[in-house]
Amino acid sequence: MPADALSAKFAALADPTRRAILARLALGETSVGELAAPFEMSLPAVSKHLKVLENAGLIHRGREAQWRPCRLEPEALKAVDGWLETYRRLWDERLDRLDDYLKELQGKAKKRGRSK
Amino acid sequence: MPADALSAKFAALADPTRRAILARLALGETSVGELAAPFEMSLPAVSKHLKVLENAGLIHRGREAQWRPCRLEPEALKAVDGWLETYRRLWDERLDRLDDYLKELQGKAKKRGRSK
Numbered sequence: 001m002p003a004d005a006l007s008a009k010f011a012a013l014a015d016p017t018r019r020a021i022l023a024r025l026a027l028g029e030t031s032v033g034e035l036a037a038p039f040e041m042s043l044p045a046v047s048k049h050l051k052v053l054e055n056a057g058l059i060h061r062g063r064e065a066q067w068r069p070c071r072l073e074p075e076a077l078k079a080v081d082g083w084l085e086t087y088r089r090l091w092d093e094r095l096d097r098l099d100d101y102l103k104e105l106q107g108k109a110k111k112r113g114r115s116k
Numbered sequence: 117m118p119a120d121a122l123s124a125k126f127a128a129l130a131d132p133t134r135r136a137i138l139a140r141l142a143l144g145e146t147s148v149g150e151l152a153a154p155f156e157m158s159l160p161a162v163s164k165h166l167k168v169l170e171n172a173g174l175i176h177r178g179r180e181a182q183w184r185p186c187r188l189e190p191e192a193l194k195a196v197d198g199w200l201e202t203y204r205r206l207w208d209e210r211l212d213r214l215d216d217y218l219k220e221l222q223g224k225a226k227k228r229g230r231s232k
Contacts, residue, residue: 004132006132006135007130007131007132008130009130010126010127010129010130011126011127011130013126013199014123014124014126014127014130015123016120016122016123019122019123019199022203023202026202026203026206072203072206074203074206074207074210075207075210077200077203077204077207078207080196080200081200081204083129083135084193084196084197084200086139086142087138087142087188087190087193088193088197090142090188090190091190091191091193091194094190094191
């Protein structure tokens with residue numbers, strides 16, 4: 001079990017069913033029963049996934065006895081987005097370097113064209 | 117073991133040591149020995165983490181017999197960034213709604229101010 005909050009979020013996201021549940025909840029809050037329907041899974045199996053998502057802070061579950069609506073907590077993903085920031089900068093830099101290189105090649109091609 | 121590539125990436129990121137290794141590699145490629153130094157971990161323990169990162173496509177390891185430099189593959193994180201896109205839109209929308217609400221409150225406050 002991951003000890004820190006960010007690890008718990010990444011671990012919760014490392015499952016296609018849990019990501020599908022989040023995608024469904026992005027459309028609006030719903031019940032466990034409705035969430036289970038498209039997955040051909042038992043309610044306890046879905047509940048287990050919801051528990052993981054809830055512990056990671058990615059969803060909120062209502063406390064009403066009969067109908068416990070599940071709601072997405074999209075802000076919880078901001079920590080993941082913040083972590084990505086460093087790496088996003090790296091791939092932007094790579095693109096910039098590629099762009100510079102292409103301009104350099106274009107420059108050389110033009111010079112060669114002129115010298116002919 | 118997660119079956120799909122995106123799950124493998126999230127699972128690899130669900131560990132603070134592995135994220136620290138990526139942060140170190142963001143500064144430039146290095147050897148396993150140098151990576152292990154700040155973590156007070158055995159080389160086999162670090163190698164195990166590197167294997168997970170490599171299998172997820174997040175790093176590349178050189179095949180030189182003596183010195184196997186590790187290199188970050190930042191583009192591999194684009195899949196994670198792409199997945200986040202849907203949710204980023206949701207929290208932007210929430211901020212927009214909050215903004216609308218604050219403007220509405222301001223409007224009401226002004227009206228009240230005028231009617232006094």
